[in-house]
Amino acid sequence: MIHVFNYRDKNYIYDVGSGSLHECDKATADYLRAKEEGEEVDISYITDEQIKEILADVEGLKEQGLLFREETSARPVKSDEIKALCIHICHDCNFRCRYCFADEGAYHARREFMSLETAKAAVDFLIANSGKRKVLEMDFFGGEPLMNLPVLKETVYYAKAEAAKAGKKFLFTTTTNALLLNDETIRFFNEEMENVVLSLDGRKEVHDAIRKTVNGKGSFDYVIGNIRKFVSLRGSKNYYVRGTFTAKNLDFSKDVLFIADQGLDSISMEPVVTDIPDLKIGEEHLPAIKKEYENLCDEYLRRYAEGKGFNFFHFNIDLEGGPCLSKRVSACGAGNEYFSVVPNGDLYPCHQFAGDAEFRMGSVREGITRPDIREKFRNSCLFTRKKCGDCFAKYICSGGCNANNYHFCGDIDEPYPITCEMMKKRIECAMHILAEKKLLAEKKRADERA
Numbered sequence: 001m002i003h004v005f006n007y008r009d010k011n012y013i014y015d016v017g018s019g020s021l022h023e024c025d026k027a028t029a030d031y032l033r034a035k036e037e038g039e040e041v042d043i044s045y046i047t048d049e050q051i052k053e054i055l056a057d058v059e060g061l062k063e064q065g066l067l068f069r070e071e072t073s074a075r076p077v078k079s080d081e082i083k084a085l086c087i088h089i090c091h092d093c094n095f096r097c098r099y100c101f102a103d104e105g106a107y108h109a110r111r112e113f114m115s116l117e118t119a120k121a122a123v124d125f126l127i128a129n130s131g132k133r134k135v136l137e138m139d140f141f142g143g144e145p146l147m148n149l150p151v152l153k154e155t156v157y158y159a160k161a162e163a164a165k166a167g168k169k170f171l172f173t174t175t176t177n178a179l180l181l182n183d184e185t186i187r188f189f190n191e192e193m194e195n196v197v198l199s200l201d202g203r204k205e206v207h208d209a210i211r212k213t214v215n216g217k218g219s220f221d222y223v224i225g226n227i228r229k230f231v232s233l234r235g236s237k238n239y240y241v242r243g244t245f246t247a248k249n250l251d252f253s254k255d256v257l258f259i260a261d262q263g264l265d266s267i268s269m270e271p272v273v274t275d276i277p278d279l280k281i282g283e284e285h286l287p288a289i290k291k292e293y294e295n296l297c298d299e300y301l302r303r304y305a306e307g308k309g310f311n312f313f314h315f316n317i318d319l320e321g322g323p324c325l326s327k328r329v330s331a332c333g334a335g336n337e338y339f340s341v342v343p344n345g346d347l348y349p350c351h352q353f354a355g356d357a358e359f360r361m362g363s364v365r366e367g368i369t370r371p372d373i374r375e376k377f378r379n380s381c382l383f384t385r386k387k388c389g390d391c392f393a394k395y396i397c398s399g400g401c402n403a404n405n406y407h408f409c410g411d412i413d414e415p416y417p418i419t420c421e422m423m424k425k426r427i428e429c430a431m432h433i434l435a436e437k438k439l440l441a442e443k444k445r446a447d448e449r450a
Contacts, residue, residue: 002068003392004032007294007432014431015061016392017069019319021431022061028054074325076381079337081131085122086139086340086351087155089114090148095177095219097211099246099274101352113148114343118364119155122341125364127166136163139173141340141351146180156192173197175242177211179219181226186233195238198227200264202243202255209248210279224262231264239266240313246272246279250288253296260303260310268313271422273352273404281418290425297429301436317396317430328382328395334402335361335377349377352403377402377412384413397423 001016011029013022027046031054033039046054061067092111093100123138130136138159140152152174159170171194178198189196200223201207208218231239241264245252256269271281271289281289296312303309322328332338335349342354345363353359362369382388385399397420399405402412404419 001071001390001392002032002036004029004037005428007297007428010432010435012428012431012435013067014392015067015069016395017071018066019395020066020069021319021435022067023435028057032058072325074329076330076379076383077326077333077337078378079131081133082126082129082337082339083133083135083333084137084139084338085126086141086338087114087119087122088142088340088342088351088354089119089140089145089152089155090143091343092147093142093144093177094147094179094214095144095211096214096216099210099244099272099276099279101273111143112343114151114341116151116154118341118343118345119151120158121345121364123155123159123162125367127162127168129367130168134167135169135171137171137173139175141175144177144180145174146176146185149180149185153188171195175199177219178223178226178230179213181223181230186230189230190234190237193237195240196230196234197240197242198230200224200227200241200243200259201245202249202252202269203258206249206255210244210246227264228262241267243267243269244272245269246274247281247285248279250285250292253292253299256296256312257299265310266313267310271419273407283418286418286421289422293422293425293429297432301433304437305440314426315430315433317427317434319431319434325395328398330381331398332402335359335374349373350403352401352407380412385415386413387415391420391424393420393424393427396427 003014003016005012005014006029011024011026013024013029013032014020015022027050030041030043031046031051034041034043058067062069090113092113126136126138138155140155145152156170156172159172163170172192173195174189174193175197176199178200199211201211204218204220207220211219213219213222227241231241241259243252243255243259245255249255252269256267259267272279274280297315300309300312300315332350338350339361340348340351340354341364342348345365347361347363347368348354348356348359349361359373360370361373368374380402382394382399388394388397388399391397399413400415400419400423404416405414406412408416408418
């Protein structure tokens with residue numbers, strides 16, 4: 001399978017089987033669109049001589065295994081070992097964000113904090129069920145985790161001690177709205193957290209329109225200084241500033257660039273997942289969103305060429321390395337290798353299923369009591385998502401988010417079309433970036449030799 005696409009004045013062929021990307025001229029692109037992908041493309045301008053050259057080039061790449069390569073079969077990863085837990089250390093929040101899927105931190109239940117006893121039980125559960133895995137992951141989530149900071153800290157210390165006894169190691173991540181960040185917390189995070197995710201939607205007017213404190217005021221002025229300070233002290237350790245765009249700010253490239261201009265150079269910008277009418281992203285918004293990704297891509301490359309680049313999560317793909325094929329077809333691991341633990345210790349497939357009784361899988365104390373749910377998620381993969389079969393992005397996307405698929409389409413194996421379209425556009429932009437970075441590197445080497 002191939003995918004032919006253009007970006008601005010560039011034309012590309014992506015070979016799904018080999019993962020190779022080729023730049024080509026317009027005639028080649030149009031010919032392959034018409035003859036291989038069945039698109040209604042005018043190719044009357046292409047001469048017989050050009051067609052001969054196109055076919056010769058195609059044949060040469062086929063012989064090298066770089067075009068029309070047969071897709072390699074792979075078995076999904078089906079492990080009984082658990083590698084990660086998302087710890088809902090606090091089901092409460094000091095923000096009242098309109099789009100929050102977690103019901104402003106409460107997850108459609110009562111507001112509560114996880115006890116240290118339950119957190120320790122979660123650590124014990126993960127270690128006991130991790131099999132031969134040496135590196136385990138624990139993500140602190142909410143609500144707002146820093147509202148239960150003492151328990152979070154003690155959980156980290158307990159997990160490190162117990163992991164050492166078992167010959168294992170923990171990697172910790174915390175997601176925070178940054179309101180409660182102070183010198184002490186920053187120091188603790190920089191010592192103990194492998195990654196920290198900080199929520200900031202972008203420009204003040206965009207952020208404050210949605211992300212309000214409990215008193216109804218915008219939170220931008222409270223958090224921007226804390227985030228800047230945290231990042232300035234973070235050094236080379238991992239972090240992300242994560243924003244969210246809605247139907248209200250379809251010009252989100254401006255928000256990404258605003259964040260970058262604050263000296264915050266590791267960024268993601270997620271499309272909203274909500275049914276709120278004025279915020280929900282629909283099919284009618286896709287043309288504007290695709291154009292916006294192109295705007296962002298152009299500026300991303302311009303800054304990169306000037307030595308002022310930043311890391312944008314959704315433009316990061318690896319066509320030459322990356323996960324093995326078995327992992328690429330296995331989806332995200334939710335409900336199989338990865339679980340969420342809510343404050344009372346109950347287990348769910350991931351944070352976006354938390355609180356839904358239909359998906360309660362057991363608890364950290366009693367273990368998994370619904371192996372049928374685990375089996376459903378374990379067996380769900382690229383091959384059970386029938387609509388993914390003919391999609392060029394399948395080995396990069398892996399079939400999309402289980403939760404989004406379920407909440408919008410009623411089945412974890414039914415890809416959510418809106419998300420699909422955005423994902424495919426991001427991937428095309430990312431491929432263009434790979435090609436342009438390669439050209440820039442070649443030019444730099446040539447200049448150095450001259």
